[in-house]
Amino acid sequence: MSGDAILPNGSADPSSVGGRAKFPRSSRLLRHADFERVYKEGRRHFAAHMTVFYLRRGDPARLRVGFTVGRGLGGAVERNRMKRRLREAVRLYGVVVDAPVDVVINPKKSLLTADFADLRKDIKRAFEVIEKSVGKP
RNA sequence: CAGCUGGACCGGACGGUCGCUCGUCGCGAGACGGGAGGAAAGUCCGAACUCCGCAGAGCAGUGUGCCGGAUAACGUCCGGGAGGCCGGGUUCAAGCCCGGCCGACGGAAAGUGCCACAGAAAACAUACCGCCCCGGCCGCAAGGCCGAGGUAAGGGUGAAAAGGUGCGGUAAGAGCGCACCGCCGCCGCAGUAAUGCAGCGGGCAGGGCAAACCCCACACGGAGCAAGACCAAAUAGGGAGGGAGCCUCGGGUUCGCUCGGGGCAGGUGCCGGCUCGGCGCGUCACAACCUCCGGGUAGGUCGCUUGAGCUCCGCAGCAAUGCGUGGCCCAGAGGAAUGACCGUCCUGCGGUAGCAAUACCGCAGACAGAAUUCGGCUUACAGGUCCGGCUGCCAC
RNA sequence: GGCGCGGUACCCAAGUGGUAAGGGAGAGGUCUGCAAAACCUUUAUACGUCGGUUCGAUUCCGACCCGCGCCU
Numbered sequence: 001m002s003g004d005a006i007l008p009n010g011s012a013d014p015s016s017v018g019g020r021a022k023f024p025r026s027s028r029l030l031r032h033a034d035f036e037r038v039y040k041e042g043r044r045h046f047a048a049h050m051t052v053f054y055l056r057r058g059d060p061a062r063l064r065v066g067f068t069v070g071r072g073l074g075g076a077v078e079r080n081r082m083k084r085r086l087r088e089a090v091r092l093y094g095v096v097v098d099a100p101v102d103v104v105i106n107p108k109k110s111l112l113t114a115d116f117a118d119l120r121k122d123i124k125r126a127f128e129v130i131e132k133s134v135g136k137p
Numbered sequence: 138c139a140g141c142u143g144g145a146c147c148g149g150a151c152g153g154u155c156g157c158u159c160g161u162c163g164c165g166a167g168a169c170g171g172g173a174g175g176a177a178a179g180u181c182c183g184a185a186c187u188c189c190g191c192a193g194a195g196c197a198g199u200g201u202g203c204c205g206g207a208u209a210a211c212g213u214c215c216g217g218g219a220g221g222c223c224g225g226g227u228u229c230a231a232g233c234c235c236g237g238c239c240g241a242c243g244g245a246a247a248g249u250g251c252c253a254c255a256g257a258a259a260a261c262a263u264a265c266c267g268c269c270c271c272g273g274c275c276g277c278a279a280g281g282c283c284g285a286g287g288u289a290a291g292g293g294u295g296a297a298a299a300g301g302u303g304c305g306g307u308a309a310g311a312g313c314g315c316a317c318c319g320c321c322g323c324c325g326c327a328g329u330a331a332u333g334c335a336g337c338g339g340g341c342a343g344g345g346c347a348a349a350c351c352c353c354a355c356a357c358g359g360a361g362c363a364a365g366a367c368c369a370a371a372u373a374g375g376g377a378g379g380g381a382g383c384c385u386c387g388g389g390u391u392c393g394c395u396c397g398g399g400g401c402a403g404g405u406g407c408c409g410g411c412u413c414g415g416c417g418c419g420u421c422a423c424a425a426c427c428u429c430c431g432g433g434u435a436g437g438u439c440g441c442u443u444g445a446g447c448u449c450c451g452c453a454g455c456a457a458u459g460c461g462u463g464g465c466c467c468a469g470a471g472g473a474a475u476g477a478c479c480g481u482c483c484u485g486c487g488g489u490a491g492c493a494a495u496a497c498c499g500c501a502g503a504c505a506g507a508a509u510u511c512g513g514c515u516u517a518c519a520g521g522u523c524c525g526g527c528u529g530c531c532a533c
Numbered sequence: 534g535g536c537g538c539g540g541u542a543c544c545c546a547a548g549u550g551g552u553a554a555g556g557g558a559g560a561g562g563u564c565u566g567c568a569a570a571a572c573c574u575u576u577a578u579a580c581g582u583c584g585g586u587u588c589g590a591u592u593c594c595g596a597c598c599c600g601c602g603c604c605u
Contacts, residue, residue: 030472
């Protein structure tokens with residue numbers, strides 16, 4: 001447990017520089033075709049509670065993140081919870097990667113019961129890896 | 138008070154910081170407000186709505202099936218009645234009475250089919266063992282054997298074998314006779330009806346299965362919001378027109394045109410500001426190319442949430458429910474919002490301290506997530522509240 | 534979200550209101566120097582779960598559970 005995880009009364013995390021971390025719809029990956037392209041042409045990064053696919057894109061210089069939670073991972077309640085926890089973790093990390101990258105995160109079943117701080121560390125590490133491998137082509 | 142059981146309901150509360158989504162306001166930054174369930178689930182029924190189909194009727198098919206009511210409708214709900222199970226009381230017994238629970242329950246004297254095994258016999262009933270009588274033979278006798286009959290009480294088989302109980306009766310028996318119960322027919326009374334009750338007559342017709350085919354009555358067109366409507370890129374393809382002249386003679390004509398002969402003109406696309414030039418095509422026809430039109434994919438918009446709506450009170454009704462007045466607006470996403478973290482409290486369990494009330498610490502708080510919308514059914518569900526029934530214990 | 538199919542042994546798979554085929558695999562044997570192939574013999578185990586109808590249900594009816602497909 002590093003000290004920078006969560007402060008007692010829920011104030012902003014150091015990693016989310018600049019105050020309020022948001023995660024609007026424009027930063028989300030929503031189109032079926034986009035998902036397909038990332039799966040087909042993208043690279044992969046494996047973490048404890050998830051698998052991350054990512055692909056450098058052309059023109060619009062924005063990071064976009066999408067989530068896929070399949071039927072095998074549980075009922076609607078559990079799948080919704082996984083998606084919400086992931087979204088919250090990505091939001092709190094802050095969408096600071098500047099490269100035009102599409103990212104798709106596939107959770108594993110352990111994500112449901114994992115500690116939220118661990119989850120945030122997984123996300124942080126994954127985005128660092130992405131930045132390193134894609135940031136300077 | 139405890140256990141079992143039937144029904145109704147709640148299913149954590151309040152607050153803080155950050156975020157998501159919809160609405161309203163605002164030029165904008167943003168502000169304010171709304172934001173999962175009783176099952177949102179399974180998709181098992183019924184509707185609304187939309188498109189397609191359709192003269193009418195019938196057949197086929199599917200579903201429903203005691204009676205009455207409720208409802209937009211239903212396979213749902215409410216009330217009632219046959220029937221079944223359990224407990225208690227009563228009777229010699231069958232049975233009857235009381236209470237509780239269950240309750241897919243039309244027709245088997247319209248027809249067809251199926252009832253394995255066992256059993257003598259399983260559906261125009263039969264007679265294996267047995268019981269009884271008569272005749273003959275044997276035997277001192279008890280009785281035995283053979284033959285002709287009577288019988289459906291008893292045994293045995295089976296899920297099921299020509300009503301049940303009791304008394305009488307008989308050679309033995311049998312509705313053979315009687316009483317009660319059951320059954321069939323007729324009639325009466327009560328009830329809207331299912332049905333119940335009473336009377337009279339008949340000793341008694343008759344197996345089961347229709348969640349087998351079927352018959353009868355009633356209902357039903359098919360698909361589903363990924364329905365459907367509108368806008369509409371790129372690419373490919375479709376249609377129409379231009380490209381694709383003028384004059385004259387003759388023939389045909391539905392008077393729009395068309396066919397044939399002769400003469401004249403030299404066109405058009407791209408490159409380019411224009412000319413020259415180059416390249417391609419064309420000169421009577423399926424050209425290149427240009428313009429327009431329609432279908433339609435990706436994508437977008439609508440459908441999309443005010444509705445057989447919720448609720449207070451009053452009235453009608455046993456009830457389901459209906460009527461009236463007033464009040465309320467209560468999620469609308471679309472790779473799919475309703476979340477993350479924290480604090481205080483609540484409930485349960487465990488531990489520590491304490492005689493105890495209690496205090497502190499730790500853990501836990503179910504089933505489950507709207508997807509066009511309603512009415513039901515079914516299934517899942519920690520814990521808790523209220524009302525009723527039965528049993529046991531204690532107190533009065 | 535809506536609609537439609539199917540669950541029979543370890544696997545494939547027929548079937549019907551009373552007894553559940555068959556094949557492969559497995560086991561044992563023959564053959565062989567040893568195996569494979571071939572041939573012979575063979576055991577045990579199964580009707581997804583729970584109710585209902587029926588004397589009797591894998592079969593008929595209903596409700597659940599699981600798997601698959603189509604519409605985009």
